[in-house]
Amino acid sequence: MSSVTKDTRITNELNTILNTQLANWSLLGVKLHNYHWFVKGPHFFTLHEKFEELYNTAAEYVDEIAERLLAIGGKPAATMSEYLKLATIQEAAGENSAEQMVEALIADFKALVENMKSGIEIAGEIGDDPSADLLIGMRTEVEKQSWMLSAYLGK
Template sequence: MTQTNTKAVDAAAVHAALNLQLANWSVLYAKLHQFHWLVKGPHFFTLHVKFEELYREAAARVDELAERVLATGGRPLSTMREFLAAATLQEGSGDESAIEMVRSVASDYRTLAQELGQAIADAEGAGDDATADLLLGIHESIEKHAWMLDAFASA
């Protein structure tokens, strides 16, 4: 394979990894919004605010990831159909208890963190340090979220 073809393959892998993240963050955004609306019980006031904080962050991640795909010459996924087909995260059912909601989101963050590890490796392998750096920052943030949500749900 020529160097030009290798770069194209590397860029395609980075675009695929970014689009997977884009799809998952889009599904997570909808799930967090759903949980924000439907949470009930003694943790309502705490979780209603927390889910709003997290869905706002998810919205920013969606924009950030889509813009990175475009900046690197790719085409971001942009429809709900594409997001749902590509995502590894699942939508919420709407029937979860407050603690089940927290556990579900924590699990989603752990899945994102695992997939980000591969995406970072793909970006580094392609020599795309800016994308690797962007993804590393996201990775650090969601590890903290998962830890905090796990701590909340274990009480």
Template sequence: MAEKKLTKLVNKEIANFTVLYTKLHNYHWYVNGPHFFELHKKLEELYNEVTADMDELAERLLALGETPVATLKQYMEMTTIEEATGSENTEDMVQSVISDFEKISNELLEIIEVAEEEDPVTADMLTGMKKSFNKHAWMLRAYLSK
């Protein structure tokens, strides 16, 4: 049986959120400089939110009788997010998070369009996540502006 389009798209975001969680954790651990305390705290807030979103997506698929991806191999095969290299400076870390949030926000729009036809509850959930990613990207862009 072919995987439903909505399930496939949601699973891609579960993979993205998992990779993003790890990346945010990496940055949380390795951020340094004059804004360490501020960014350390913000990155923790972000990875906690991404984890909650990932869990919500997986549980939504389960509630629909579908199967969420759940292995590192699956995540790495499906993700569109690049891993942290471990060599980013603080400004590059923030810029990378902005880029990832914008990429995910754009991908969520595609999923929302599919979900509006197949499952309005999922569409609503994804719209809330998109709003949050957009807000965080805007705030981080403002943080980097000089």
């Protein structure tokens, strides 16, 4: 395989990973709004505020990822139907308890991190430090939020 073909394949893989992140963060933003609106129980005020913080972060990540894709010649997914096809996480389903909401977010964050690891590796292979840096920064924050949510659950 020629280096040009290999570089094109790797660049396409990075674009796919970034679009998966874009789709996941878009879907997660919707899920977090759902949780924000429907959380109930003794921890309502804490979680209501936390979910708002997280959906604002999700919106920032969507914009950063889409702009990075455009900067490297990619095409960001930009419709809900594309997001639903590309996403590796699930929409909010039915009524969940506050604890189930937090557990679902922890699972989603783990899935996001696994995808980020692949993106960081691929970006490194092609010398795309800005894309790697973007994903490393996001990974750092997601792992921190996952730890904090686990601590909230006492786990």
